[in-house]
Amino acid sequence: MKIHIIPQPNKISVIDKKAFELHSLCNLNAHKGCNKALSELTEFISDKFCMELLGTGKEEIRLSVDEALTASESYTLDITEDLIEIKGADEEGVFWGVQTLKQIFLQCEENLPEIHIEDAPAYSYRGFMLDCGRYFFPKDDVMKFLDIMALHKLNYFHWHLTEDQGWRAQLLDNILLTEIGAYRSHTNFGVKPHGGFYTKEDMKEVVEYAHKKCIKVIPEIDTPGHVVSAIAAYPHLSCFDRNLNVATHCGVKHDVLCVGKESTFEFMFSVFDELLEIFTDSIIHIGGDEVPTTRWKICPHCKARVKEEGLKSVEDLHPYYLSRIAEYIESKGSKVIMWNDTIRDYMAKSSITRQLWNEEMSEDEVIKQINKGTEFIISFVNAYYLDLPYGLTSLKKCYEYNPCYDGITEDKKDKLLGVEACLWTEFVPTMEKAGYQSFPRFGAYSETAWTDKKEKSYDRFCEKLPFYEYMLSSDGWNFAKEKEASPKGIRKLGSRLYWERRKLCWQGLHNIIDNIKVERKYKGEENK
Numbered sequence: 454m455k456i457h458i459i460p461q462p463n464k465i466s467v468i469d470k471k472a473f474e475l476h477s478l479c480n481l482n483a484h485k486g487c488n489k490a491l492s493e494l495t496e497f498i499s500d501k502f503c504m505e506l507l508g509t510g511k512e513e514i515r516l517s518v519d520e521a522l523t524a525s526e527s528y529t530l531d532i533t534e535d536l537i538e539i540k541g542a543d544e545e546g547v548f549w550g551v552q553t554l555k556q557i558f559l560q561c562e563e564n565l566p567e568i569h570i571e572d573a574p575a576y577s578y579r580g581f582m583l584d585c586g587r588y589f590f591p592k593d594d595v596m597k598f599l600d601i602m603a604l605h606k607l608n609y610f611h612w613h614l615t616e617d618q619g620w621r622a623q624l625l626d627n628i629l630l631t632e633i634g635a636y637r638s639h640t641n642f643g644v645k646p647h648g649g650f651y652t653k654e655d656m657k658e659v660v661e662y663a664h665k666k667c668i669k670v671i672p673e674i675d676t677p678g679h680v681v682s683a684i685a686a687y688p689h690l691s692c693f694d695r696n697l698n699v700a701t702h703c704g705v706k707h708d709v710l711c712v713g714k715e716s717t718f719e720f721m722f723s724v725f726d727e728l729l730e731i732f733t734d735s736i737i738h739i740g741g742d743e744v745p746t747t748r749w750k751i752c753p754h755c756k757a758r759v760k761e762e763g764l765k766s767v768e769d770l771h772p773y774y775l776s777r778i779a780e781y782i783e784s785k786g787s788k789v790i791m792w793n794d795t796i797r798d799y800m801a802k803s804s805i806t807r808q809l810w811n812e813e814m815s816e817d818e819v820i821k822q823i824n825k826g827t828e829f830i831i832s833f834v835n836a837y838y839l840d841l842p843y844g845l846t847s848l849k850k851c852y853e854y855n856p857c858y859d860g861i862t863e864d865k866k867d868k869l870l871g872v873e874a875c876l877w878t879e880f881v882p883t884m885e886k887a888g889y890q891s892f893p894r895f896g897a898y899s900e901t902a903w904t905d906k907k908e909k910s911y912d913r914f915c916e917k918l919p920f921y922e923y924m925l926s927s928d929g930w931n932f933a934k935e936k937e938a939s940p941k942g943i944r945k946l947g948s949r950l951y952w953e954r955r956k957l958c959w960q961g962l963h964n965i966i967d968n969i970k971v972e973r974k975y976k977g978e979e980n981k
């Protein structure tokens with residue numbers, strides 16, 4: 454018989470004879486260091502089979518950490534007569550073994566065949582990013598994503614908490630960020646107001662929940678661009694202290710943080726101080742993407758900063774700002790990640806992990822930086838942006854993408870930390886749409902993140918789709934059907950055209966008019 458597991462284990466053999474029967478007399482024994490796996494499995498058996506294991510029979514499920522397994526997060530799973538044994542190299546390994554066992558139960562119900570699995574992750578960093586800045590997703594929805602991440606053996610949740618359209622992280626020292634910045638008057642295509650935020654308690658609860666699932670949480674405070682919601686709350690953060698409303702539409706905005714004023718740095722340091730109390734995994738994403746320098750070019754503070762710091766141009770303020778912010782966060786003992794979005798990337802601190810999303814940085818440059826010791830995470834837009842229509846990134850395209858950097862030296866191989874799929878939500882207002890965009894690409898992506906490249910097979914992945922759909926619907930998730938996820942002909946064209954409707958809310962004209970206004974007002978003042 455065939456047993457389907459997503460992501461595909463590196464080695465699996467199944468003997469088609471009944472070996473183990475689950476019933477309420479079974480023993481469930483967890484050795485030291487297996488508490489997370491134990492509660493996960495107990496909860497699953499209780500939910501799925503309405504069963505509480507009494508432990509008086511001869512059958513046993515045994516969970517243990519085995520030091521003989523050397524690869525971090527690896528595990529073995531053996532189902533033999535009367536015994537299910539999961540051994541992990543560490544706590545995580547045992548936990549991922551339980552995720553595999555859950556999928557086996559979903560297919561075989563109480564009667565399991567003889568199975569032997571040996572498995573280990575391809576990458577140490579297997580991320581998923583949810584954009585809660587554009588549309589707010591309540592805490593319970595975020596936790597639902599954490600559950601499905603765990604089932605796919607993904608271990609880093611990148612929580613995009615701030616955007617032009619909404620600031621979602623409550624910080625008591627700068628309370629207006631959420632009191633004003635969390636609400637927009639209307640959305641891209643809607644006339645209704647939209648908003649919401651996470652209290653500090655909510656965020657702590659999410660972190661705690663993630664930890665139970667062996668997932669680390671990386672909050673992202675995206676600056677110095679994408680900050681209109683913060684400027685709406687605190688105008689002094691911008692050049693020219695502009696009075697703006699929280700952005701209603703998507704598109705790159707020209708009002709960014711004023712990097713010339715020292716008060717901007719003081720403000721951001723206090724934001725990160727408070728954030729670090731909540732997010733205990735000591736990794737912070739500082740954003741850094743899409744930063745026009747329109748305002749900086751005419752702002753007296755920004756121009757003075759360029760002079761003082763001996764920079765060549767205002768463009769250099771971008772890496773200058775990010776490096777200073779990173780230095781502050783690092784001084785508190787945290788790691789820092791940023792998007793690779795500055796053409797002056799090489800000027801930013803090399804200790805900052807780069808998250809690649811576009812192809813502006815050449816492959817050679819990536820290899821060069823990795824060989825010098827800088828860490829990278831790969832999230833290429835055309836493969837891993839789950840909000841893109843299937844007509845642009847089909848299931849197959851997502852599946853078949855593999856980060857390939859052949860020139861990395863052996864001792865720096867682990868600097869390519871891994872991969873991350875991102876769900877941006879400019880056009881994803883509901884969980885139903887979130888599910889449709891994410892699945893089945895989420896599963897396809899997870900096989901690059903987890904499965905050894907040699908063991909990947911798109912055909913086999915497609916064979917697993919009926920089971921995958923069953924698994925997703927049992928958890929209440931919406932998903933795109935195979936035909937929709939691999940559109941051809943008119944369906945493909947339709948999917949692309951539907952996507953292009955975003956151009957209807959293009960902000961270019963607004964930006965041009967606004968830029969003229971700002972220039973007239975402030976250039977005039979400068980000449981007085």
Ligand SMILES: [Zn+2]
Nearest residue numbers: 692711752755
């Ligand atoms: Zn400025």
